[in-house]
Amino acid sequence: MFLVAVVSFVIALASAGLPPTTKDVITIQSQQHPEVSISYKKTCICDTTVNAYAGYVHMPSSYTGESYNASLFFWYFEARNDPEHAPTTMYFAGVPGESSTYAVVSEGGICTVLGDSATTEENAWSYNQYSNVL
Numbered sequence: 001m002f003l004v005a006v007v008s009f010v011i012a013l014a015s016a017g018l019p020p021t022t023k024d025v026i027t028i029q030s031q032q033h034p035e036v037s038i039s040y041k042k043t044c045i046c047d048t049t050v051n052a053y054a055g056y057v058h059m060p061s062s063y064t065g066e067s068y069n070a071s072l073f074f075w076y077f078e079a080r081n082d083p084e085h086a087p088t089t090m091y092f093a094g095v096p097g098e099s100s101t102y103a104v105v106s107e108g109g110i111c112t113v114l115g116d117s118a119t120t121e122e123n124a125w126s127y128n129q130y131s132n133v134l
């Protein structure tokens with residue numbers, strides 16, 4: 001009976017379809033470490049006045065020395081003021097495994113989630129006011 005339930009669940013998932021293939025992803029190889037690559041795409045969250053990108057740094061186990069491949073997620077937000085000449089700040093949220101989403105929508109992030117949990121407003125004191133933020 002359990003097996004029938006599991007098979008039914010898998011068939012239901014399969015018929016629901018997979019997420020659409022990601023489009024407009026750019027992948028570049030590291031020049032110093034060709035086995036390492038970065039894939040990213042332009043994105044839009046909260047603050048539509050700046051260029052923003054989301055992606056992964058892909059590091060194979062042969063590079064890290066670990067028993068698994070690692071893909072580290074990142075978000076990059078250009079500074080609201082003079083991004084070409086602004087410094088870049090690297091912001092690491094919390095502890096290993098903590099989602100960076102929280103940092104983006106709170107603290108010094110680019111926006112704040114409003115009380116209705118569905119809308120956001122720009123954070124006027126965001127780190128990306130005068131700095132590009134990774």
Ligand SMILES: *[C@@H]1O[C@H](CO)[C@@H](O)[C@H](O)[C@H]1NC(C)=O
Nearest residue numbers: 060061062066067068069070
């Ligand atoms: C890491 O990724 C490569 C390329 O996709 C794959 O051939 C390899 O099996 C993966 N290694 C591990 C430990 O998952």
